[in-house]
Amino acid sequence: MKLLLRWLINALALLLVTELLIGFSVDTFYHALIAALILGLINAIIRPLLLILTLPVNVLTLGLFTFVVNALMILLMGTIVKGVEIENFWTALAAAVVLWAVSVVTNYLLKTIKSK
Helix, strand or coil: CHHHHHHHHHHHHHHHHHHHCCCEEECCHHHHHHHHHHHHHHHHHCHHHHHHHCHHHHHHCCCCHHHHHHHHHHHHHHHHCCCEEECCHHHHHHHHHHHHHHHHHHHHHHHHHHHC
């Protein structure tokens, strides 16, 4: 159940990014669901490998390079999903920051609900 809730929240977060950023667009809610699914799979499979490969740079930047890796994952998702358009790297980087903020709030709320 929690996995489906996170999938739905991530799809809504992608739609929020569409409203906040110029150069990032998701056509429909269906495309947002597909994009959230693909982004989750990419983050589960490819992202850990990239984080290990970029560990020295990540240590030097005190973890901020993780946003660059996340932006690359979003760009990859944009090339796979047909209903998602991402204009450039900087838009993907801004989207990574917004999705990170949504994730922080989601994690806090789910822990608060779980502890009650």
